[in-house]
Amino acid sequence: MGHTDKITVNDKGLSIAHDSYETWIEWAEIFRIHYSRFESELYEDRGLVFDYENGEFVEISDTAEGWDALLDNLERYLTMEDSTWRRKMADCPNETVITIYVNDRMFQPDCVNTLMIGDAPPGDSTFFFNGDSVLLEQVKESFAIALGEDVPEDHWDFLHYFRSREWFLIHLCPRSVNEVPEADRQRVRQQNIDRLAQQIADHRPSSIVCLHEDSKPWVLSALQLSGVQVDRCVSVESSADNDKDSFVNELAEIVRQIAL
Template sequence: MSHPDKITVNEKGLSITNGSYEALMEWAEIFRIHYSRCESELYVDRGLIFDYENGEFVEISDTAEGWDTLLDNLERYLAMEDSTWRQKIADCPNETVITIYVNDRMFQPECVNTLMIGDAPPGDGTFFFNGDSVLLERVKEAFAAALGEDVPEDHWDFLHFFRSREWFLVHLCSRSVKEMPEADRLQVRQQSVARLAQQIAAHRPLSIVCLHGDSKPWVLSALQLSGVEVERCVFVESPADNDKDSFVNELAEIVRQSAV
């Protein structure tokens, strides 16, 4: 008689046990999380796939004991930038694998030369470090325009290239503010200044590139609060607020200057 997997979750990580077998995973070691659904008349296979950066992975079926507890704790222990991840699981088409989490620290260089600061993650379920956002596509185009054939076309390869050039992305606001009333957006931005200042202080970049004009007062406040002196702080309107070509051209010029 087979035994179902049992999931145990705590603040350090999770374990999956089956009889004498046990797999341990720490939250900090998780690189990506995917949801997979494959159903037919003969079998049903649904669950999560946890990737390590070295290519190894662990699969957990939704029939495992503790499945609901695992889902309820993902946002508690991981920075799930995509607020629609539960709905994406519910709507996942058959024979499909979708990505619901990427640990952006895996793309963080040891030394950040240029810190790119966005206003907030998009509210459509995409995200720069998920490899599927409009911003990622435009940034990749700007790097290609500035640096030529050395820039990878594949999104995941580009994110590693982005890290190798000592660039990193953070946001003023940790959640999307696009649908908020103006007064609420202003309040959230103001409340986010201290957190952004801590991030700037932690990375100590030489340059800052701000991608949203509306964020400028709060980014400057955070920079002052951080105590970090940067060589330059420039502002480029994001693709959402400006035409694509202007954004790509402006950012490409900044990339060229940083490469000198």
């Protein structure tokens, strides 16, 4: 990973000034961000890799001037789904690359027909649109049961298929609630009703699928606040954590009904 001279951050993006040229990255263009660590007795190579959707990427070394300011501003300008991303960078094993950010808008259809609403991201460094979460595997299985052999097996291919069917996933809570005491989770959900209502208003779906029975009252409140009239608003009653088979089969039936 080549070393850079200076990083400058503003509300539009960041610039990386090298010896003879400057690279500009807009926040909206970033598809994924990875952290990599490769160290030996001969060298140390740590830093971030910024991916574009077309496969191009930009590498930034942690030796660059402005590195700390860049990290301090990531959460200001990007939605970092995993609140522990800094800790995961610090604990990253040698000779490893970890993903700390995925721009889910890259998988957002131009017109959202069905809005799937989860309670919160898992908080274990996996994420639906990163192609590595348990929920993604369960949703893919549900689609395969409902729609048959045309559903791709590959996770990334399925995410593009999911988009082509005009489905999209968002969460009531933008951050994981795993570390939030159970007694405080209702308060956190309540605090996010206005944000969810705005997202529903922005997408204006025909159908809403609530993935967690626990969050259903807040989803319904957000839907009412949004002013959007939907054809259906349904929820999966079984828990994906406690009864995976029932969750998958219930969701498959919902997918089948929406596809009719």
